[in-house]
Amino acid sequence: MESQPDLTDAELLDRHLRGDGEAFGQLFLRHKDRLWAVALRTLCDPEEAADALQDAMVSAFRSARDFRGDSAITTWLHRIVVNASLDRLRRKAAHATTTGDEQALELLASQSGTPAADPASSRDVSLDVTAALRLLPPQQRAALVLVDMLGYPVADAAAVLGTSPGTVKSRCARGRARLVPYLRHLREGAGTEAEGGAGGTEDTDTDEPRNRTATGSV
Amino acid sequence: MRRHRAHVDAAALAEFREGLIGGRRAVRIQEHLAGCERCAGIEAGLTRVTALLAAVPQPVMPDGLARQVTEALAAEAAARSRLSPRDLRSRLSLRDLRPRLSAAPHTLNGHSRLRYAGRIRRITEPLRGRGRLAALGFTSAAAACLLAAGGYALAHLGPSGSPASSAAGPIRTKAGPMVTGPGARNHPYAVPGTTPFMVVSSRTDYRPPPSHLARQVERELAVLAFGTGQQTVHRDYNIRAGALDSCVKRVTRGATPTLVEFAHYEKQPADIIVYAGHVSVVEPSCTAVLARASLPSGP
Numbered sequence: 001m002e003s004q005p006d007l008t009d010a011e012l013l014d015r016h017l018r019g020d021g022e023a024f025g026q027l028f029l030r031h032k033d034r035l036w037a038v039a040l041r042t043l044c045d046p047e048e049a050a051d052a053l054q055d056a057m058v059s060a061f062r063s064a065r066d067f068r069g070d071s072a073i074t075t076w077l078h079r080i081v082v083n084a085s086l087d088r089l090r091r092k093a094a095h096a097t098t099t100g101d102e103q104a105l106e107l108l109a110s111q112s113g114t115p116a117a118d119p120a121s122s123r124d125v126s127l128d129v130t131a132a133l134r135l136l137p138p139q140q141r142a143a144l145v146l147v148d149m150l151g152y153p154v155a156d157a158a159a160v161l162g163t164s165p166g167t168v169k170s171r172c173a174r175g176r177a178r179l180v181p182y183l184r185h186l187r188e189g190a191g192t193e194a195e196g197g198a199g200g201t202e203d204t205d206t207d208e209p210r211n212r213t214a215t216g217s218v
Numbered sequence: 219m220r221r222h223r224a225h226v227d228a229a230a231l232a233e234f235r236e237g238l239i240g241g242r243r244a245v246r247i248q249e250h251l252a253g254c255e256r257c258a259g260i261e262a263g264l265t266r267v268t269a270l271l272a273a274v275p276q277p278v279m280p281d282g283l284a285r286q287v288t289e290a291l292a293a294e295a296a297a298r299s300r301l302s303p304r305d306l307r308s309r310l311s312l313r314d315l316r317p318r319l320s321a322a323p324h325t326l327n328g329h330s331r332l333r334y335a336g337r338i339r340r341i342t343e344p345l346r347g348r349g350r351l352a353a354l355g356f357t358s359a360a361a362a363c364l365l366a367a368g369g370y371a372l373a374h375l376g377p378s379g380s381p382a383s384s385a386a387g388p389i390r391t392k393a394g395p396m397v398t399g400p401g402a403r404n405h406p407y408a409v410p411g412t413t414p415f416m417v418v419s420s421r422t423d424y425r426p427p428p429s430h431l432a433r434q435v436e437r438e439l440a441v442l443a444f445g446t447g448q449q450t451v452h453r454d455y456n457i458r459a460g461a462l463d464s465c466v467k468r469v470t471r472g473a474t475p476t477l478v479e480f481a482h483y484e485k486q487p488a489d490i491i492v493y494a495g496h497v498s499v500v501e502p503s504c505t506a507v508l509a510r511a512s513l514p515s516g517p
Contacts, residue, residue, distance in 0.1 A: 021295035025288045032287070036279035051503045054287050058502045059487040061294045062419070062480065087486065126274045148271035166238065173232035180228055180263040183270055 009073040016064055024061050031074055034150065035081050041145040042085040044134045048092075049085070056084035071159055078160045082142055089138040125186055132182040140175030143168050148176075226250055226257045232264050290502065297417055297480065418442060419480035424490060424499060428511035435490065435497045436513060439477060465504035466491055483508050 007015070009030070015023035028035075039049035039056070060080045067076055133141055139161075146157040147168065154172075158165045226234070226247055233239050234247045251257055424434050466475055470493040479490040483499045488508055491498045499509040 019298065021292070021298070024295070025291045028287060028291060029284065032279045032284055033276065036283070037276050040277050041274075050283050050286070051501070051505050053283070054290055054503045055487060055501060057287050058290055058294060061291055062487055084486075125270065129270050129274050144271060148268050149274055150276070151272070169236040169238055170233060173236045173238065174229050176264050176267045177229040177232040179267045180260065183267055184263065186266075186270060 010069075013064060013067065013073055016061075024057075024064065027073070027077075028057055031077060034074075035077060037150055038078055038081050038145060039085050041130070041133065041149050042082065042138075042142050043088060044130050048088055052084040052088050053081060056081040059084065075156065075159045078146075079162060082146075082160055086138050086142060089141075093138075128183065128186060132179050135182065136175050136178055140171045140178070143171035144175045144179075147172050225254060226260070228260050228264070231257065231260055235261070235264060294480070297419060417478045417480070422479070422481040422490075423485055424481060424483045424488070424509075426484070426509060428509065431497060431499070431509055432511040432513050435492055435511070436515060438479065438490075439492070442477070465489065465500060468504065469498045469500060469507070470494070 007026070009027060012023045012027045012030075016027070035053060035056075036049070039053045040046060043049045043052060056077075057080075060077060067073070071079075133144070136144070142161060143157060146152040146160060147154060152160070154165045154168050158168045161168060230239065231247065231251075234244060239247065251261065420438070422434065422438060424431055466478055469491050473493050475491050475493040477490070477492040479492075480487070480502075481490050482488055483490075486508075487502050488499050489502055489504070491500065492513070495513045495515070497511050497513060498507055500507050
């Protein structure tokens with residue numbers, strides 16, 4: 001299937017709605033890499049991501065008539081992929097086997113406080129980062145994938161996620177805070193002190209210490 | 219006071235950096251950061267996390283996956299039919315159905331479909347006396363005929379159950395339902411052609427539990443038989459072609475389905491496969507069976 005760069009996304013979608021059997025495929029091919037990145041980084045599993053992406057594209061094909069044009073077509077497509085990915089995460093969580101996540105946690109914890117064996121190995125860094133992403137709740141993971149990994153402006157990420165920019169910022173902030181201790185070993189000259197209070201979904205403004213190393217917030 | 223010595227919680231610090239904390243609390247955090255090496259280290263950690271995430275290379279979709287998805291979309295496009303429900307209805311002659319009434323091995327609950335508002339409006343329009351009874355009768359007969367046709371096909375597939383073993387080849391009925399198998403040549407509705415099973419697409423959102431799913435499927439079959447629903451019928455889909463073929467074969471274990479429908483299950487796209495008195499709901503990628511049910515009317 002060859003691409004038709006002279007047609008806009010809107011024109012391709014219009015052709016699809018008028019019965020052009022190739023138009024939607026063209027639309028998909030035009031944006032396939034970004035859509036794949038969203039699915040893969042959100043699910044952290046190539047097979048799950050492939051299934052989610054295919055389901056999302058089939059769903060978009062079937063429901064294209066419902067697209068009202070109140071967002072960019074790419075936003076609409078990304079939203080469908082994100083929702084399909086998050087649905088899979090939720091279904092997996094409902095039948096959770098924690099072995100994979102526990103192993104990832106143990107691996108990262110064992111490396112905490114020591115520099116990476118080969119700091120220049122970008123593949124090691126990528127593996128550690130994607131392993132750490134698995135530890136985040138789905139909503140925080142999706143927000144960080146869009147904003148920090150794929151470079152979406154907060155407003156665009158909010159449109160994809162169907163929420164407000166403030167909520168996206170909050171999810172990103174909490175997600176980054178959770179990742180700090182698990183990615184410490186990737187920093188040059190990492191210290192040996194544990195940072196405090198990186199976890200938790202609800203951080204209360206309190207002076208009460210949570211544990212020996214964490215202290216209250218200002 | 220303990221408060222001014224307290225360090226900044228990492229999550230609070232992260233929110234502060236996003237501008238989500240304001241007022242006096244923000245001032246306190248700013249003042250604390252100016253003099254706390256530990257919290258400055260946490261801030262550096264947050265910056266580092268963002269940089270690490272941004273540095274992960276953006277993946278390129280594997281060619282095989284791109285091909286797989288485009289094939290799935292091409293199959294969806296191929297399944298979009300030019301045949302409208304009106305065309306189906308014109309082929310489903312009531313005169314043809316009457317002789318089948320007595321031969322129908324099964325009947326469905328006609329009255330429940332009459333109440334399925336929005337799908338079979340023409341049947342639910344007020345009728346008087348014999349007209350209403352006739353509508354009831356024809357609905358049941360049409361649905362029974364469809365199931366009977368499906369059952370007829372299954373009965374004649376033989377032990378292998380494989381379409382390839384059908385010497386008669388794929389057959390299409392005049393009335394709409396597809397039958398196949400060696401005995402199909404003698405079926406009154408059998409017409410040489412293609413498409414050994416009916417594929418439709420609709421916006422139906424099927425739902426659990428299994429009993430509800432089964433009722434929805436039976437309504438769908440009845441509406442389809444009478445041709446008043448919103449489904450689009452695809453007559454060009456060949457059981458030997460594409461991913462749908464292998465999925466259907468896997469689910470039905472080689473038996474010819476009564477109906478394959480592109481719809482939704484709990485608001486997610488799903489393929490509905492009806493066969494031998496059962497229904498299986500599968501993901502479009504056929505990677506998982508989402509639900510199963512037995513139809514009260516049986517095979």
